[in-house]
Amino acid sequence: MNVLIIEDEENLARQLKDLLSEIDPSINVVSVLGSIESALSFIPMVDNVNLMLVDIYLSDGLSFEIFNKIDIRVPVIFCTAYDQYALKAFELDSVDYLLKPIKKIDLERGIDKYKRLFLSKAGNSNHLPELSDKIQRIYEKLNHEKTYQKNFLLPYKDRLVPVGVDDISYFQADYGMVKCVSKDGQLFPIDQSLDSIEEIIDPILFYRVNRQFVIKREAIIDVEYYFNGRLFLNINPKPKDNIIISKAKATDFKQWMNKV
Structure with a gap:
């Protein structure tokens, strides 16, 4: 299984790689990207990514911009610090989330969900819903539910x-x-x-x-x-x-x- 990590915090990216190796040594991290710009350049050039781990906040903006500009048809696990109420938006077939700080048990849960839903489909991506529409709904819900410190x-x-x-x-x-x-x-x-x-x-x-x-x-x-x-x-x-x-x-x- 090939995994792409999009995370601008070096320590967290390193932690994710280490945890993935512990959970399943056969997992191959294709690359670690730290910005929207690098993701927009890299993703169209590869076709062997099975799963993406994506931070919501990157150094150059919200990672939702990536999905608005590229048609991505692989499962996504978001890394986020949003509260549990807003995270109900992520209860989708092809989207999951990890709440920061990342815990091994939570990452293992996400990997298990991926394997259960997608590996049995022999790598066929046609069963995946259009992610751009789902990302937009998540973005709108998070903006609606999120309250900020005053x-x-x-x-x-x-x-x-x-x-x-x-x-x-x-x-x-x-x-x-x-x-x-x-x-x-x-x-x-x-x-x-x-x-x-x-x-x-x-x-x-x-x-x-x-x-x-x-x-x-x-x-x-x-x-x-x-x-x-x-x-x-x-x-x-x-x-x-x-x-x-x-x-x-x-x-x-x-x-x-x-x-x-």
């Missing part, structure tokens, strides 16, 4: 203070510590990773521009063209570090900025 209780001096998302300009990872920066420039340490913060805040309001920054739309003053197709962000309040958006992510960022 407030954070953060340490300030010798107490905890509530900070609403309306007052937040950006989150920054800085030398192993994540801090929340308010509109008036106050810094609050926050005991969460940028990955976990990204999962609980509204993606219409906030955007993960790179590994270091999650920026609020309202904080952006303007965008400058930078070297080699990259973008330079000017935001308020101004951080000490420059905010650079890679060439691979520039198009997605501009699309996000143009959304209502």
Whole structure:
């Protein structure tokens, strides 16, 4: 069985490979891709993939974009941090999910489901429903059911203070510590990773521009063209570090900025 992993977190991708090997040593990981762009380039070039493990949030956007642009007719197991209520959307014949952090027993369940539903069909993909329609329904349901965090209780001096998302300009990872920066420039340490913060805040309001920054739309003053197709962000309040958006992510960022 050939498996394709689409996951931008190196540690998690490595964990998935190790768990797959433990569950079934005959499983062959064809490749590990870390972005929508790489998936769109790689997938049309191969025809030997039997199963895909796909993270929902990738470095350059939501992985649903892959299915909107390519007709994929192999089973998919999504890796996600969405809550159980929204995950009812994944109860489909050809789609399953793994809830982060990934556990061996859950991955084994997904692999068993794949073998039960698909291996008995001798590799015939004609029995697979049109995935693009199912992905769209999942996307719509997740957008409908998902609620986002409105407030954070953060340490300030010798107490905890509530900070609403309306007052937040950006989150920054800085030398192993994540801090929340308010509109008036106050810094609050926050005991969460940028990955976990990204999962609980509204993606219409906030955007993960790179590994270091999650920026609020309202904080952006303007965008400058930078070297080699990259973008330079000017935001308020101004951080000490420059905010650079890679060439691979520039198009997605501009699309996000143009959304209502």
